[in-house]
Amino acid sequence: MAVRLKKIIELVFNIIFPPQCVNCKKKIETGNSINSAICKDCFSKMEIANCFYCPLCSRRLYEPKKSCHQETKFILAAATFYENNIIQNLIQALKYNNLKSAAKPLAEILKTYTEKINLLSLISAENFIVIPIPLYPKKQRRRGFNQITLIYKNLEQIISEKLPKIQENILLRVKNISSQTECANYDEREKNIKDSFIVKNPEIIKNKNVLLIDDVFTSGATLNEAVNVLKNSGAKKIIGLVIART
Numbered sequence: 001m002a003v004r005l006k007k008i009i010e011l012v013f014n015i016i017f018p019p020q021c022v023n024c025k026k027k028i029e030t031g032n033s034i035n036s037a038i039c040k041d042c043f044s045k046m047e048i049a050n051c052f053y054c055p056l057c058s059r060r061l062y063e064p065k066k067s068c069h070q071e072t073k074f075i076l077a078a079a080t081f082y083e084n085n086i087i088q089n090l091i092q093a094l095k096y097n098n099l100k101s102a103a104k105p106l107a108e109i110l111k112t113y114t115e116k117i118n119l120l121s122l123i124s125a126e127n128f129i130v131i132p133i134p135l136y137p138k139k140q141r142r143r144g145f146n147q148i149t150l151i152y153k154n155l156e157q158i159i160s161e162k163l164p165k166i167q168e169n170i171l172l173r174v175k176n177i178s179s180q181t182e183c184a185n186y187d188e189r190e191k192n193i194k195d196s197f198i199v200k201n202p203e204i205i206k207n208k209n210v211l212l213i214d215d216v217f218t219s220g221a222t223l224n225e226a227v228n229v230l231k232n233s234g235a236k237k238i239i240g241l242v243i244a245r246t
């Protein structure tokens, strides 16, 4: 009943204040869009990738096997490209303007991408554990949610197969750092993020495969640090899945 009432209030609200597309700012007609965050036209302009990548040199990999650089400890899966303004607007609306409805089209992008690369059948066949890159607790309280967890939960609702439940209590962020985007280069980012994560329950990930998820892959310093911590706790194969890469 409460859910139904919430839906009705939302519907009435949308009629009085029609939602705007986060990209082109056009009013979104009800029933004519992916959802209330982005219009169909803008949504269709996002190019979705069809391969994995080497996290070091960005070479395309068509199988999630060993990457071309032996020293990398994970394979990168990136659904789309951050250069595209539309994806930037969607992710920023979700993270900084608290527009939760933006998580839905981002989940649609993940759905299309994971279907193209057959990722979901792989993670269920090989018993992957799904872990989000955590936010510092104070930051998460201020935002009210972890954006990638919210996107993953939206993905669970739109796909037919059952996804592994997201595990939010394994990898924890214990250091509040200044924003990675303010760091000039990889070395600075690596220093900034160092010792940011701990694994709370290493016995859960020992000898397990991990799907580590995050919103944006820029220099890779954040994912690398998290991957190192997980590997030190005994994780086996790790795939880093992100919405967009630079």
Ligand SMILES: [Zn+2]
Binding pocket: 021, 022, 023, 024, 025, 026, 038, 039, 040, 041, 042, 043
């Ligand atoms: Zn639009």
Ligand SMILES: [Zn+2]
Binding pocket: 054, 055, 056, 057, 058, 059, 067, 068, 069
């Ligand atoms: Zn490479």
